[in-house]
Amino acid sequence: MRAMDEAMRAETVKFAGHGGDEIEGYLGQPLGGGPYGAVVVIHHMPGYDRESKEHVRRLAAAGFLALCPNLHVREAPGASPDDAAAAARAAGGVPDDRLVGDVAGAIAHLTALPSASGKVGTIGYCSGGRQSFLAACSLPLDAAVDCYGAFVVEAPPPERGLRMTPLLERAGDLSCPLLGLFGADDQFPAPAETARLGAELTRLGKAHELHTYEGAGHAFFSVDRPAYRVEAAVDGWRRVLAFFGEHLG
Template sequence: MDSQIRSVLPKTDFNRRSFVVTSIAAGFALAVLPVGAATITTDTTGLVAGEVKIPVKGGEIPAYRALPVNGGNNLPVVLIVHEIFGVHEHIQDLCRRYAKLGYYAIAPDLYARQGDVKKLTSIQDIVTKVVSKTPDEQVLLDLDATVAYLAGKANTDKLAVTGFCWGGRIVWLYAAHNPKVKAAGAWYGRLVGDTDPNHPENPIDIASKLKVPVLGLYGGKDQGIPLASIEQMRRVLKEAGNPSEIVVYSQAEHGFNADYRPSYNPEAAKDAQQKLLAWFKKYGVA
């Protein structure tokens, strides 16, 4: 999916006041229906969960957040960067899963200015109509705004970020952009590829400048992310003396954590999540 994001388009003015998405809807994106039998649903017992509004340049973007009812304002934070399908039910459920573990988990809708991908019926439409028009700069600043929103509500000194597919690529970029992040987890995000005015750099381009330890979680059978690109990223990280690591699950495909899709690999997903939680704890986000 990430490998399809190639269009060269003029940069979007992300300070404009026109926001296409103004609220977080329940349910799955139309492009992923029907969902599989393995789909996980996490309840809200013991949680505060639902939509909030994040002030950003030009207005507000919606976000889904979940946290323990009695968590107070000292909870560690996990920013969740959504996959190509936006903040649909799977991403909302991931927020609830992290909240059950004691985190303040929040997933802002980073496409809010460009379009509602949940209503589009094909990946190609999502890429062409929304993803290609969403500038990386806008995304990084909206994540900054999300962190700012959490000031006084959670402990942003204990800040982690994780993301999937499209969001996995963004995690690498954000780890270079915001040195206040303590630890990051990038799930099967594209590492190399073409650039354009909206997407001027790829993770490989910023790897030598990373100040944040990133755990990359990748599938050995991912048709869109060649193993050669993973090895290239590993070499650059090693040469830079960066503590980031990449784990490859040899039998896993792209989207192996997406329990609602045929690509779901429960063994790889469980192991990767355990490794990521240990990574967060190692770097003080727990």
């Protein structure tokens, strides 16, 4: 339910993440009475940055409770987002089990808010796209959005030595409808990879909508980067809000 005047409160909060660790996140709440659906925003690999917080505020303005956990806070408490992202990279990245635990903690925080409807979704960008899919295969959700997440279908080339594993074999555990937004010029994930994802979800009878934008590559939602593609981003936001409105409303 959209707050008529779009009034919101947005702030940093502390909550229990994976393993009971106290972590921080950025929470946006519409100021009406609700009930509001809730969204966990999974930030991109460059970190818990200003633009990730803008996504939280935009969702709150549209009538959703939204919480973006700082996935790098353990490696770099109090550091700037870019330093924290570099520290997380140097330490090998965010482990999958820790990600799921942090998203579960964010969900618990959101659903305990007095204006929460109890419905919960996730949206993630870049590495967060894969993590949104991972969360949706690991936790009971009502909706999940994967924005250009790589290594959902294909494993990283073996010579790269990455520890990320593909998730396609987990697709049978997908707990909710999936919206996927991708760029036709992206190589990670490439259009052939996202087509395989769609085929597998169809085979499994899992509800999904996948859209691939021509003239866009990776990170087309990033308004502060050269990758920004206004047509894809505007249409992508329209689809995201409609999708969450349908499944979390």
